[in-house]
Amino acid sequence: MAQNVPLNLFTVKSPLAAEVIENKRLTALSRGPKNDVRHLTLRYKEKYAYLPGQSAGILPPATDPVTGKPHKLRLYSVASESAGDAGDGQTVSLCVVRHFWDNSVTGEKNIPGVCSNYLCDVKVGDSVSMTGPSGRHFIIPEDFKHRDFIFVATGTGIAPYRGMLKELFDRGYEGNAALYFGVQYGDVILYDDEFEAYRKHKNFSYFKAISREQANPFPGEVPTRNNKMYVQAKMYVSREALAESLKKPDSMMYLCGLKGMEEGIFPVLEKIGQSLGTQDSFVAKLKAEQRLKVEVY
């Protein structure tokens, strides 16, 4: 169905200036800088229309020492509903993890990523240059009301679902929504209190796979590294409920987060497909029917 999706209202040549009004750490301080995830809210005067599932471009200040040119933009999933956290249509929120990397050529370790560290360090009152919104494939269809949705996230991949779930429940959603969230520790579960609060809706279920604190109960059927509880193992535990949703021809599944997460999840989907009598690849079928959306980075 054709949907009116705002796209690229602001560009690198003509960015939007937004003011930081909130920068809040979402994870336990004791987990250190590598588990530092921020909820940022940016306010602007011009209209920056967006839908949850789209991404905002952020232009880090300063130049790239390698190219001598301005740093390239980085994308961050919108973490708020389209009205924004403030509800007035003049803010967007992002969920950003501080990124570090190792240079295998020079041997240098723990190099701070340019844009994520810039964003994690911004202060209230700072101005941030934004582009976008971008992306139209990861959004919720307009005819959402009675569809079943399965949302699967690892890490900051939770961002789009925060806005999506808020919009669904604000708009009288009547299908079944299930959220599967994979994190390493119980004290780094992003927006946990918000998702817990949605349990008041009988049509919402919320599953947390805490890899370093829980064991995989089905290591034979769904192998995981060191038998840790990854999100695919949690999905396998509730495979019957997943099959119930996925057999509905208009149900949809979204995967967002770490690149490679799909490799663990697709075999579980294939098992569910077999239980539903699908002869060929269930993943291919879901993709062909535009019912499986993947955003990994």
Ligand SMILES: Cc1cc2nc3c(=O)[nH]c(=O)nc-3n(C[C@H](O)[C@H](O)[C@H](O)COP(=O)(O)OP(=O)(O)OC[C@H]3O[C@@H](n4cnc5c(N)ncnc54)[C@H](O)[C@@H]3O)c2cc1C
């Ligand atoms: C659609 C989309 C949505 C996203 N949403 C989110 C989100 O919601 N939250 C979030 O936290 N992130 C998100 N990301 C990731 C985000 O865009 C950035 O990639 C991330 O923050 C890292 O950027 P950085 O500038 O901090 O790191 P960078 O400095 O860009 O480093 C990133 C990587 O580039 C390589 N690299 C950098 N410099 C060099 C060099 N000199 N030589 C060799 N290799 C180098 C390294 O492999 C390094 O790990 C998303 C990405 C996409 C594509």
